[in-house]
Structure formats: structure tokens, C-alpha cells
Amino acid sequence: MRYKPASDLKMLRNLALGIQYAVILVWETARANIAVFKIVFKRTIEVEPRLIYFRTNLRTNIARTTLANSITLTPGTITVALNDDLFCVFCLKSNMAEGIADSIFVRHLKKLEG
Numbered sequence: 001m002r003y004k005p006a007s008d009l010k011m012l013r014n015l016a017l018g019i020q021y022a023v024i025l026v027w028e029t030a031r032a033n034i035a036v037f038k039i040v041f042k043r044t045i046e047v048e049p050r051l052i053y054f055r056t057n058l059r060t061n062i063a064r065t066t067l068a069n070s071i072t073l074t075p076g077t078i079t080v081a082l083n084d085d086l087f088c089v090f091c092l093k094s095n096m097a098e099g100i101a102d103s104i105f106v107r108h109l110k111k112l113e114g
Helices: 005-040 061-073 104-113
Strands: 050-055 077-083 086-091
Touching: 005 061, 005 104, 061 077, 061 086, 061 104
Parallel strands: none
Antiparallel strands: 050 086, 077 086
């Protein structure tokens, strides 16, 4: 087996993108925590729960599973079902559903897929 610098570069690139994804996940989780905190501690709780369905063009099962888990880890949203590229997500408020199909998670996972 011969040494190939290209494979090392790809591994380093994926490692860097993976670390970036972890930072993004922590940041988005913190932002969602603040949003849910505001909902819970208002005098009147204003929730507009809804289920949304969307498709993604992520190619790999690992990317889809990572997206589903990231959505669930973010407070206020839960991935209810995942069937191939069709996601069913519960959102505590309707504005939490805005842009979920093309979220920062999806865009970054596309980069990781290559």
C-alpha cells in the first residue's frame, strides 16, 4: 500500500469540518435554549406546536441520522420520524420550523459529504 497525501488531506479536511459542525451544534443549541427559556418563563405561554415534513438531499444515512439527532438535541424541536430523505419534525413554535430544510446543519453536512 502506497502513501497518498490526498487521503491525509481529505481526512484533515473532514476532521476540521467535523469540529466546525460540533461548534455549530453547541451554538445553535444555546440559541434554542434561550428561545425555549423565554417561552417557558413568560406569564402567558404562547406555543404554536406543529409537525412539519421536509425532504433533504443529503446522500448518506450517516448525514441524515446526524441531522435528525441534531434537530432533536436542539431544544424546541424533535425529529419524530425519518424515512429515507423525508423528515417529520415536531416544533414547539411555528417560527422554529422556518428554514429547517435548508438550515446551517444541512448546509454543513453537505460539505462533510463532499
